[in-house]
Amino acid sequence: MAKSKFVQDLPRIYTIYTGGFIAFIAVMAFAETQGLSGKNIGLCFVGFTILIYAIIGWLARTAEVDAYYVAGRQVPTVFNGMATAADWMSGASFVAMAGGIYFNGYTYMAFVVGWTGGYVLVSSLLAPYLRKFGCYTVPDFIGTRYGGNFARFCAVLILLLASFTYVTAQINATGTIASRALGIPFDVGVWVGLVSILLCAMLGGMKSVTWSQVAQYIVLIIAYLIPIFWMSWKLGHIFPHVSLGGEVERIVALEAQYGLVKNSAEALKEAKVPAGLSSMSIPHSGVPAGAMAAWKYVSLAICMMVGTASLPHILMRYFTTPSVTSARRSVAWSLFFIFLLYFSAPMLATLSKIQLLDPNLPTAIIGKKIVDVQAIEWVKNWTAVGQVYIADLNKDGILQLNEWFMRDDVVVLATPEVAGLPYVISGLVAAGGLAAAMSTADGLLLAIANAVSHDIYYKMIDPRASVLKRLTVARVLLIVIGAAAAYVSAMRLTGILGAVAWAFDFAMSGLFFPLVLGVWWKRATRSGAVAGMLGGLISGTWYLYYVGPTFMNQTPWLGIDNLRFGIIGASVSLICMVVVSLLTKPESEAIQQMVDDARIPSGKIVMTQR
Amino acid sequence: MTSPKQKAHWEATRSLMIIVMAIWFFFAIFVFCIGEQINHIKFLGYPLAYYMTAQGSLIAFVVLIFWSNSRQEKIDRKFGFSDADREDD
Secondary structure: OOOOHHHHHHHHHHHHHHHHHHHHHHHHHHHHHOOOOHHHHHHHHHHHHHHHHHHHHHHOOOOOHHHHHHHHHOOOHHHHHHHHHHHHOOHHHHHHHHHHHHHHHHHHOHHHHHHHHHHHHHHHHHHHHHHHHOOOOHHHHHHHHHOOHHHHHHHHHHHHHHHHHHHHHHHHHHHHHHHHHHOOOHHHHHHHHHHHHHHHHOOOHHHHHHHHHHHHHHHHHHHHHHHHHHHHHHOOOOOHHHHOHHHHHHHHHHHHHHOOOOOOHHHHHHOOOOOOEEOOOOOOOOOOOOHHHHHHHHHHHHHHHHHHOOOHHHHHHHHHOOOHHHHHHHHHHHHHHHHHHHOOHHHHHHHHHHHHHOOOOOOOOOOOEHHHHHOOHHHHHHHHOOOEEEOOOOOOOEOOHHHEEEEOOHHHHHHHHHOOOOHHHHHHHHHHHHHHHHHHHHHHHHHHHHHHHHHHHHHHHOOOOOHHHHHHHHHHHHHHHHHHHHHHHHOOOOOHHHHHHHHHHHHHHHHHHHHHHHHHOOOOOHHHHHHHHHHHHHHHHHHHHHHOOOOOOOOOHHHOOHHHOHHHHHHHHHHHHHHHHHHOOOOOHHHHHHHHHHOOOOOOOOOOOO | OOOHHHHHHHHHHHHHHHHHHHHHHHHHHHHHHOHHHHOOOEEOOEEHHHHHHHHHHHHHHHHHHHHHHHHHHHHHHHOOOOOHHHOOO
8 A cells, every 4th residue: 555645745744834833833922022912812822723723624524434434544653643642631631630730749640640551551452453453433343343233332332421421521621711712701612612623523534633633732732841841941950851859859848848738628618718729738749658548549540541441532543543563653652742741740730839839939929928929910810710819817918838729720821920931821821721622522522423323323223324324424423412512511510520530430441341351352252241341331330329429429448439430340340241251152263263363463454344 | 263373473462461561560550559668769859759650650651662562563573464564654
């Protein structure tokens, strides 16, 4: 298969694009010096980037099934890595993660390890074998390996549950950023966000989404790294990742000097601190003592890692590469591109914290007079929108560490202002957050719509449907599901983090073992897989209901709370699957042959798509 | 039916997978089981457990995947099941 001219041109196209984006930043910086207001800069950044993604989506429109579902299987390794990274890093990763680390310290960083370590599982256990199968969707693999519409249907069900909880959070984040940058109400922002997301995905399916995700990755990584390096240079560290050890130590000393105090609930209520705002009360780099604390960390990391390896919108990205070897290489590149952001997040938290704490820096606020702090421009702005709050708990007029409250998101969004960087950087960060949320929403919506259109409609309802009919159904479903997700997220049911962690737990409860054992254990049977999927899903969901704070709110077993219910679900899933598989007859010779074929990279793909 | 060559290829692949999972387990889980005990050690000026969760394990994962891929490609070539000739990206 000769490479098309388009694929050969890709490096050049995206180099020009990156250059163009940097030139755009430079133009905005110049416009700022000429007096363009902060609000208009934000507007330009958000408007310009959405326009670019929409143009890419339109240019990549297609009328072919292969292009719509798997981007024609011609996405080169490195580009698929970038697209996966954008697909992966959600609005929460971009906007909330550094803030979570900032306030919750070591234990929160289980997310950082979990969201990267999972790729080792994807690469070793799944991606190359699923690629060899040649399926269009993840349920397509389950349906082919185990046979039967019921197994396929169970997989679609789990996919829906996991991806839908996830996508509402992304549309929520898109809406929040759009409403802030464009100055429109949140409810309208959600629908504006949805339209922008659909513009990228509708006309070309996976093909459009792939090429706009690459563009979104470039925007989000530039937007994340520039403020970090800039702040670091201001403190005299050329490369922050290797040289912030001293600053971490300094934070420990300052924490000891100011004293880490956990405010009581009554004190917070009396001082009228808005819900959702936190003060610094957990050590920056200390490890909490005891075996239970270690288990809390490890169990969260396990859930995020195993969940990563079960999330359909990630696995399906590896169906788009030209070969099995390239699928495997592409997992490595995905992790590399994700790693660039994730290993920077703790550095951002460190730099952002030292700016506020260190009395030797001009940006410090802790230990200063409260009236002076309240007069600072960025404190005023963020207090006005209820994201920052000062409560003089001991009434001495001096700002103590436990008297300063912020929302987690503010750490990323306000850091450029805190560090005294020009407003153009804040506009850039807004564009980056939007890119992160949009690209993940795109991938998720497509995963849901494709599963319903391919697995339910085409494979189960109307296997003789024409290409035109299939693609029309796929597009209509995309709009319907997008609208449903926007409707749900406009109701603001859960916090962003709750929903994101749940998606991982649902996916790992139902899909991990049926997928992995489908490749690695020939003895796994259809009944076993169905038992694994349903057993995992039902027990996991029941446990979530049992411990969930908004549901029954019972005491968790062994510290397995609502963020970690996948531990229960996946264990039950494994036991059910192994026991039932051993009790039922082994699968037919043809199925065994199929598994053998999937285990070697060479040769034709296992299943033929019509 | 599976040929003996295919069997040997799968056995080599499985051994590599077990090695990769063992290294993964060390950096993803074991290190953090003993986080409290190793945090007083300094690495590049960072406390060690903090460093591992912020950067160290992440670097290990990236290196591990690139390394295991090159090992797997060697195995595929050795048994003649490589597909890398199809597309040299």
